[in-house]
Amino acid sequence: MKNLKLTERLGLVSYRNQSKSEIKPHIVVDTDVCNSTCPHKCTTWVCPANCYTMDDNDQVHFQVEDCIECGTCMYACDQGAVDWNFPDPEIGRGVTWNFG
Amino acid sequence: MDEKFDCIVIGGGVAGLAAAMTLARNNMKFLLIERGEFAGSKNVSGGVLWGSDLAKLVPNYWEEEDGGWERFINHRRLTLMDEQSAFTIDFKSSHFNETPYTGVVVLRSKFDNWLSGKVQEAIDASDYAMDSFIATNIKVDEVIMENDKAVGIRTGEDEFHADSVIIAEGVNNLLTRQVGLQDKYVPADHMLTGIKEIIRFDQEVLEQKFQLNGLSGMSNEFVGSATDGVEGGGFLYTNRDTISLGLVLSIKDMREKKKSPHDVLNHFKTHPAIADIIKDGEVVEYSAHVVSSGDSRVMPKELYKDGILLAGESANLLMNAGKAIQGMDYAMRSGILAAETIVKAKEKGDFSSATLKEYRSAMDQSYVMKDINGFQDAVHLLHTETMQQKVPNLLCDFGRQFFTIKNEPTPKSKDMLKGAVKRHASFWELAKLGFKAGKSL
Structure with missing residues (x-):
């Protein structure tokens, strides 16, 4: 079996409130911390949904849309940059698992 | 819903549902709050529900035509891997065909939803059929504390009041931290990320592939090159017409070794022993869920305080001591014991820690804490x-x-x-x- 790309894997996830253009992010990341004092920027590789990315200038960016609510970043970030919460059922993103 | 509940249960996972079922059976007036669309919709596990406690909650569940579970385990495998080879300890026994089963494979979106239906039936049969509720799509923002005692919960502008709160919110235990039972920041040291794929096959093909008979199932755990040098392990469980294939990977080790969980999963899937199994399957879901290692150092300071009990992964009740990954069974037993303690507290009319500490002794006397305490060295050794x-x-x-x-x-x-x-x-x-x-x- 051919391995799926991460984007294909995430394409199988049922996200909530997808019809809404504006959603309230359930995770707020202070990327200033990532891009100034963080010695590792590990969220850019430990996140299973690749919500944290690094650009060509090694700057960390975060998007919440693909988040599958696992919580990995909350533990992995030891720099206090990740403010993690559960998504709001009405105006947040987050998932509804079909299998779970 | 102005009047006060005996108990508010936060979270419709295995722990919360087990608690709710026990409360309903004991004629308690309660509210179970689930933030997902339905119980189970936010939940992910490997996963095998080990042990036979399910039969206590849903007697003769195996007689149901299409119950919430996938398959019962009568075939266990433990595989040690290097890059090319797989050395497996294999044990199959018809002894495990007897009911109550000692392990059933579940898919949480289906299983928890089914179990919550059973809880609703128990509510309907109780004295509080019109006053106890399972409420979905509600996120609890805060446990309301008065003089350091829980008196209810707040969600947005709304408040619900109760004599007690059972926190069964899961591993990302924000409310447990809010009430001061766990530190605000939990470091990565004893936490792992579980990731898995659900891979679908034609059911007959799957049954032949794994030598399954009727609803029998197989569980296989993996150590070694499965995790590509990252501390952790792998698992494969057979569902009705899918398999759950995944890994549990130390977050700290991934951080230090610069490994991505999805890359490690790809590595696992291309191991010859795995590639041959999955070659004609179709991936239908990709999911992730954090778990604790079972190291007791990551457990909350206490399992109770005035008006509050912790159950399931909220208290990081999970352990892999090399034989099996146990979490859902701990959740179930702790949920049952928490609810039983609430029933006693109501009889006494005292929901303070003076009564709720009985939960701690019930847990200490149960196999859950006996095993967690007794197998700490095995947890360390495995890592x-x-x-x-x-x-x-x-x-x-x-x-x-x-x-x-x-x-x-x-x-x-x-x-x-x-x-x-x-x-x-x-x-x-x-x-x-x-x-x-x-x-x-």
């Missing part, structure tokens, strides 16, 4: 480099020699073993390991 890499490598090396038939004189097995040990570890290391394993297991 050593010797167990994670050296033992799988040397066993596979030995296996390769032992099972190779060449048209030349065959060395004695003990010499093969000696060679394998020397190449991957040392006798001293193995002697130490054997001693530790003998003591800890």
Whole structure:
């Protein structure tokens, strides 16, 4: 079996409130911390949904849309940059698992 | 819903539903709050529900035509891997065909939803059929504390009041932290990320592939190169017409070794032993869920305080001591014991820690805390480099020699073993390991 790309894997996830253009992010990341004092920027590789990315200038960016609510970043970030919460059922993103 | 509940249960997972079922059966007036669309919609596990407690909650559940579970386990495998080989301990027994089963594979979106239907039936049969509720799509923002005692919960602008709160919110235990039972920041040290794919097959193909009969199922755990050098392990469980294939990977180790969980999963899936199994399957879901290692150092300071009890993964009740990954059964038992404590508290009219501490003693006397406390050394041992890499490598090396038939004189097995040990570890290391394993297991 051919391995799926991460984007294909995430394409199988049922996200909530997808019809809404504006959603309230359930995770707020202070990327200033990532891009100034963080010695590792590990969220850019430990996140299973690749919500944290690094650009060509090694700057960390975060998007919440693909988040599958696992919580990995909350533990992995030891720099206090990740403010993690559960998504709001009405105006947040987050998932509804079909299998779970 | 102005009046006060006996109890508010936060979270419709295994722990919360087990608590709710027990409360309903004991004629308690309660509110179960679930933030997902339905119970189970936010939940992910490997996963096997080990033990037979499910039969306490839903007697004769196996007689139901299409219950919430997938398959019962009568075939166990533990595989040690190097890059090319897989050395497996395999045990199958019709002894495990007897009910109540000692392990059932579940998919949480289906299982928890089914179990919540059973809880609703129990509510309907209770004295509070019109006053106890399962409420979905509600996120609890805060446990309301008055004089350091829980008196209810707040969601947005709304408040609900109760004599007690059972927190069964899961591993990302924000409310547990809010009430001060766990530190605000939980470091990565004893936390792992579980990731998995659900892979679908034609049901007959799947049953033949894994030699399943009726609703029998197989569980397979993996150590060694499955995790590509990251501390952790792999798993494969058979569902009705899918398999759950995944890994549990130390977050701290991924951070240090710069490994991505999805890359490690790809590595696992291309191992020859796995690739041959999954080759004609179709991936239908990709998911992730954090778990604790079972190291008691990551457990909350206490399991109770005035008006509050913690159940399931909120209290990081999960353990892998090498034999199985146990979490859902701990959740179920702790949910039951928490609810039983609430029932006693209501009889006494006292929901303070003076009564709720009985939950702690009930837990300490149960297999959950006995096992967690009794197998700490095994948890530590499992996470050593010797167990994670050296033992799988040397066993596979030995296996390769032992099972190779060449048209030349065959060395004695003990010499093969000696060679394998020397190449991957040392006798001293193995002697130490054997001693530790003998003591800890």
